[in-house]
Amino acid sequence: xxxxxxxxxxxxxxxxxxxxxxxxxxxxxxxxxxxxxxxxxxxxxxxxxxxxxxxxxxxxxxxxxxxxxxxxxxxxxxxxxxxxxxxxxxxxxxxxxxxxxxxxxxxxxxxxxxxxxxxxxxxxxxxxxxxxxxxxxxxxxxxxxxxxxxxxxxxx
Amino acid sequence: xxxxxxxxxxxxxxxxxxxxxxxxxxxxxxxxxxxxxxxxxxxxxxxxxxxxxxxxxxxxxxxxxxxxxxxxxxxxxxxxxxxxxxxxxxxxxxxxxxxxxxxxxxxxxxxxxxxxxxxxxxxxxxxxxxxxxxxxxxxxxxxxxxxxxxxxxxxx
DNA sequence: GTGAGGATGTCATAACATATCAAGAAATGA
DNA sequence: TCATTTCTTGATATGTTATGACATCCTCAC
Ligand SMILES: [Zn+2]
Ligand SMILES: [Zn+2]
Ligand SMILES: [Zn+2]
Ligand SMILES: [Zn+2]
Numbered sequence: 001x002x003x004x005x006x007x008x009x010x011x012x013x014x015x016x017x018x019x020x021x022x023x024x025x026x027x028x029x030x031x032x033x034x035x036x037x038x039x040x041x042x043x044x045x046x047x048x049x050x051x052x053x054x055x056x057x058x059x060x061x062x063x064x065x066x067x068x069x070x071x072x073x074x075x076x077x078x079x080x081x082x083x084x085x086x087x088x089x090x091x092x093x094x095x096x097x098x099x100x101x102x103x104x105x106x107x108x109x110x111x112x113x114x115x116x117x118x119x120x121x122x123x124x125x126x127x128x129x130x131x132x133x134x135x136x137x138x139x140x141x142x143x144x145x146x147x148x149x150x151x152x153x154x155x156x
Numbered sequence: 157x158x159x160x161x162x163x164x165x166x167x168x169x170x171x172x173x174x175x176x177x178x179x180x181x182x183x184x185x186x187x188x189x190x191x192x193x194x195x196x197x198x199x200x201x202x203x204x205x206x207x208x209x210x211x212x213x214x215x216x217x218x219x220x221x222x223x224x225x226x227x228x229x230x231x232x233x234x235x236x237x238x239x240x241x242x243x244x245x246x247x248x249x250x251x252x253x254x255x256x257x258x259x260x261x262x263x264x265x266x267x268x269x270x271x272x273x274x275x276x277x278x279x280x281x282x283x284x285x286x287x288x289x290x291x292x293x294x295x296x297x298x299x300x301x302x303x304x305x306x307x308x309x310x311x312x
Numbered sequence: 313g314t315g316a317g318g319a320t321g322t323c324a325t326a327a328c329a330t331a332t333c334a335a336g337a338a339a340t341g342a
Numbered sequence: 343t344c345a346t347t348t349c350t351t352g353a354t355a356t357g358t359t360a361t362g363a364c365a366t367c368c369t370c371a372c
Contacts, residue, residue, distance in 0.1 A: 004292045032369095034319070053359070068322055073360065078319095089245035090300050092328095092359060107285050109294045120288035127283040129263050129303055132276035136160045137308035138265045144246050144302040147285055152293035188338080190350070209328070224353060229329065248328060248359095 005048040005098070005118045006111075006151045015045045018100055022084050025101035031082060039063075040075040041096060044085055048116045050093035088117065090146045095119070107145035113154035161204040161254070161274045162267075162307045171201045174256055178240050181257035187238060195219075196231040197252060200241055204272045206249035244273065246302045251275070263301035269310035 005014075022041065026033040043059050044051060053072040060067040076094050079085035084100045087093070088108060097106070098119045105124045110117050124130060124140050133140050161170075178197065182189040199215050200207060209228040216223040232250050235241035240256045243249070244264060253262070254275045263276045280286060280296050289296050 006292055006294065032319075036320080066321080069360070070322085070362090071320075074320080089302075107288060109289060109292060109296075111294075112297070118292055118294070120285075120292070122284045122288075124303075127285075128278045129276075129283075129301060132263060132278075133265060133303060133305075136162055136265060136274055136276070137311075138162065138267075138274070138303065139306045139311055140265075140303045141268070141305040142303070144300060144304075145285060146245075146300040147280075147289060147294065147296045147298070148300075149289075149297040150295045155293075155295055186339090188349075192351080222352085225329070226331095226353085227351075230351080 006109075006116060006153065011047070015042075018045055018084075018096060018098075021100045025082070025084075029082075031078075036060075036065075036071065037075045037078050040072065041079055041084055044079075044094060044096040048095070048118065050088045050091050050095040050110075050115070050117055052091075052093045055093075086119070088146060089144050090148060105143055105145075108147065109151070110146060110148045111151035111154055112148055113150055116151055118151075162265075162272060162309065167203070171198075174201055174240075174252060174254075178256045181238070181240075185238075187234075192216075192221075192227065193231045193234050196228065197235055197240060200235075200250060200252040204251070204274065206244045206247050206251040206266075206271070206273055208247075208249045211249075242275070244302060245300050246304065261299060261301075264303065265307070266302060266304045267307035267310055268304055269306055272307055274307075 019041070023033060025031070039060070040056055043056055053069065053076060056072045056076070057067050057069065060071065065071075076085065080087055080094070083097060083102070085094050085096050086106055086108070088095055088110065090110065095108070095117050099121075105122045107120045107122045108117055109120065122143070122145060124143055129143065129145075130140070175197070179189060181187070195216070196212055199212055209225065209232060212228045212232070213223050213225065216227065221227075232241065236243055236250070239253060239258070241250050241252050242262055242264070244251055244266065246266065251264070251273050255277075261278045261280045263278045265274045265276065267273070278299070278301060280299055285299065285301075286296070288294075
């Protein structure tokens with residue numbers, strides 16, 4: 001996966017790398033990477049966009065799977081809990097992770113025009129938020145950092 | 157309002173200052189600070205917590221107002237659009253702004269234990285997110301920055 | 313083989329948010 | 343003042359996102 005998915009890149013390699021990393025991670029950690037979970041991740045990886053749970057359900061149904069909401073939400077829970085996908089709070093939607101399995105604190109840039117999303121990484125204790133937390137005596141456990149705007153292509 | 161609402165502070169002054177500032181801002185900008193809008197802001201100001209639209213509806217109803225969802229959402233839209241309240245995306249809920257009317261880029265610290273929320277301010281172009289955006293050629297228009305964790309009191 | 317834990321299928325419902333249209337109130341400008 | 347326009351509210355309905363609950367099935371350990 002390119003470091004910045006706004007740039008042109010070999011996307012099939014991008015998909016492949018993630019699937020390989022996830023398979024390896026599941027093997028090591030004895031996680032069941034079942035067909036539904038795999039298929040949902042594949043769907044998320046189709047492009048660098050966030051999909052709602054019901055978008056995913058529609059796709060599953062179009063493939064002959066009689067899918068009820070919990071089917072999508074359970075697969076997404078699995079992917080999110082294990083660091084293979086992230087929820088974009090601003091959109092109530094889900095995106096595949098660029099660095100599956102690795103511990104990281106993501107920040108997202110969301111293009112409002114083409115809807116593409118790039119994941120960057122932060123250090124939670126650094127920067128303005130870290131400083132504000134120290135000043136307030138607040139202990140950060142999770143962060144939601146999402147920027148909305150225009151990607152390079154859509155600025156033209 | 158205290159710079160950090162996790163600290164003990166004179167909350168009635170805190171409420172008063174915000175209401176005064178909002179009234180002044182509405183007078184200057186010819187905004188209609190109607191009874192419903194005022195009441196919803198008062199409800200949000202009761203404590204430094206986020207309330208869902210339906211929480212607000214319940215309160216309005218308990219006060220004899222026959223309130224349907226659009227009543228709450230319209231008032232909240234008004235408050236958010238004019239910078240008197242913010243939506244907390246992580247919670248699908250709304251909180252009163254600490255600096256009503258002023259242009260600012262908020263960041264929130266949300267205590268998962270007592271649910272209190274403090275608003276800090278960021279410079280959108282600075283810090284880790286600003287740097288990531290410059291590297292990617294991304295133009296930031298809005299940001300969502302929310303930290304979840306434990307406030308000073310709840311760490312004991 | 314039996315029991316325990318995890319995964320899936322299915323139905324139902326909760327929680328969050330908006331579309332639409334009618335009616336009323338307030339600002340605007342003759 | 344009166345008409346016009348714009349904003350606000352009332353009310354019904356519906357759309358969208360997410361979870362609860364329970365039955366069934368599968369796998370693995372014992
Ligand atoms: Zn790619
Ligand atoms: Zn990630
Ligand atoms: Zn206060
Ligand atoms: Zn604010």
